[in-house]
Structure formats: structure tokens, C-alpha cells
Amino acid sequence: MANGAGNHWPEAMFQKLYDWTLSWARSPNATVALGTISFVESSVFPIPADVLFIPMCAARPERAMRLAAIASVTSVLGGIFGWLIGHFAFAWLARPVLEFYHKLDAFEAMRAEVAGSTWIILVLLVTSGLAHLPPMKVVTILSGVVGFSLPLFILSAIVARGARFYALAWALRRYGAVVLDFVERRLGLVVGTLLALLLGLYGVTRFL
Numbered sequence: 470m471a472n473g474a475g476n477h478w479p480e481a482m483f484q485k486l487y488d489w490t491l492s493w494a495r496s497p498n499a500t501v502a503l504g505t506i507s508f509v510e511s512s513v514f515p516i517p518a519d520v521l522f523i524p525m526c527a528a529r530p531e532r533a534m535r536l537a538a539i540a541s542v543t544s545v546l547g548g549i550f551g552w553l554i555g556h557f558a559f560a561w562l563a564r565p566v567l568e569f570y571h572k573l574d575a576f577e578a579m580r581a582e583v584a585g586s587t588w589i590i591l592v593l594l595v596t597s598g599l600a601h602l603p604p605m606k607v608v609t610i611l612s613g614v615v616g617f618s619l620p621l622f623i624l625s626a627i628v629a630r631g632a633r634f635y636a637l638a639w640a641l642r643r644y645g646a647v648v649l650d651f652v653e654r655r656l657g658l659v660v661g662t663l664l665a666l667l668l669g670l671y672g673v674t675r676f677l
Contacts, residue, residue, distance in 0.1 A: 490516045494524040503536060504543040511547030511605045511626075512554055513566050518544065522634065526641040533638035541631040548609045548626040555613025563610045576607060580614060590617045591625055598629025 493502035503525060507518040522540050526533040554563050567573040583589045590612055597608040612622050 490520050494521050494528075499525055500536070500539060504539050507540045507543040508547035508550070511544050511609050512551030513606060515570060515604075515606075517601055517605075519637070522637065523641065526638055530642045533642045534635070537631075537634040537638035540634045541627070544605075544630040544634070545623065545626045548605065548630070549619075549623060551606055551609025552613040552617075552619060552622055555610035556616065557613070559610070559614050563614070567607075567610075572604075572607060576611065579603070579607070580611060583611070584615060587617065587621075590615065591621070594622065594625040595629045598626060599633050 490506060493499055493506075496502060499521065503518065503521045506514065506516065506521055510516065510518050518540055522536060525536055529536075564573065567576050583593070590608075593603065593608045594612065596602045597605045609622075609626075611617075
């Protein structure tokens with residue numbers, strides 16, 4: 470019984486963290502919380518900023534574009550922080566974070582796969598920024614570890630994260646949360662399929 474409970478503690482902890490994050494959407498300090506979550510999501514935090522962003526936009530559609538600007542700017546700044554962690558502090562800061570989330574093996578496999586390939590990193594930055602595939606914090610840290618161009622990193626983060634938050638804000642203002650939920654699920658499928666095709670194409674070209 471104790472073992473069974475122990476096996477589920479990460480899921481329970483994640484659920485509590487999710488609920489805690491969502492609770493900020495009803496707080497007077499919701500805007501500050503959104504900026505904070507958007508920042509840390511890009512480097513260390515496991516819950517996406519959408520958990521705050523979507524209900525905040527749904528509750529105040531007239532503020533959606535302002536919220537998109539806040540989330541975009543802080544997310545890009547958080548991505549830069551993640552790049553710096555990967556580039557300068559991987560061993561003593563990034564590695565423990567990845568081990569805590571049980572992502573170190575997956576990270577090392579990805580690191581070996583993208584070594585020396587600028588365009589694969591760029592694709593991962595775009596897909597993670599648009600649809601969290603793979604998680605943003607993994608790609609920002611990875612970009613720093615492999616020494617991906619910081620100016621190009623910043624540009625791709627601005628495009629991908631800005632496009633995501635402004636698209637979500639526009640969809641919420643125009644169609645509402647119900648339709649947005651459908652779009653979100655389809656967006657993840659489309660971007661995931663595109664990522665698989667691009668990585669598959671890369672794999673084929675390596676053996677030609």
C-alpha cells in the first residue's frame with residue numbers, strides 16, 4: 470500500500486502544483502503571476518503559462534492582447550534565462566532540474582541527436598514555442614548546452630511564443646474558450662505531426 474502511494478506521488482504533486490497555478494487566475498495579482506509563470510515555464514517550471522493565460526483572457530476578453538504581450542515578453546526573457554542556464558550552469562543547476570523531472574535521459578538522447586545541427590534546434594524551438602512539443606524548458610536549456618546562436622534563439626522565441634499567445638488571445642476574443650479547446654488539441658496534433666515528419670526527413674538524409 471505504501472509502495473502504491475509512493476508510485477503516485479509525482480502525479481499528485483503535479484496536480485497540486487497545477488491547481489495552485491490555476492488559483493492565481495482569480496487573484497488580484499493575476500497579471501504579475503502570469504508574467505512570473507511565463508518566465509519560469511521557459512526554464513524550470515513544469516506547468517505551462519496557458520493554465521493562467523486562458524482563463525484570464527476568457528474572463529476579460531478586452532484585455533487579451535495586453536495579456537498576450539505580457540506573456541510573450543516574459544516567456545522570451547525566461548527562454549533567455551534557460552539558455553544561460555544551459556550554457557553556463559548545466560552541471561550544477563540544469564542537470565538537477567532535469568533529474569528531478571526524470572527528463573535527464575531523454576535530454577541526453579536529444580542532445581546527441583541534435584549535435585551540430587542548427588536547423589533541428591530551430592525546428593524544436595518553433596514547435597516547443599507553439600505547442601510545447603517538446604517542453605519549452607528542455608529546448609531552451611538544450612540550446613544553451615549546444616551553443617546555439619543566442620540572437621537566432623531570441624528571434625525564434627519571439628516569433629514562436631508571440632505567435633502562440635497572440636493567436637490564443639485572438640481565438641479567445643473571437644470564438645471563446647469552448648472552440649479554443651478544440652483548436653488547441655488540433656494544433657498540438659498538427660505541430661506534432663510536422664515535427665515527426667521533419668525529424669524523419671533529417672533521419673533519412675543522414676543515411677543518404
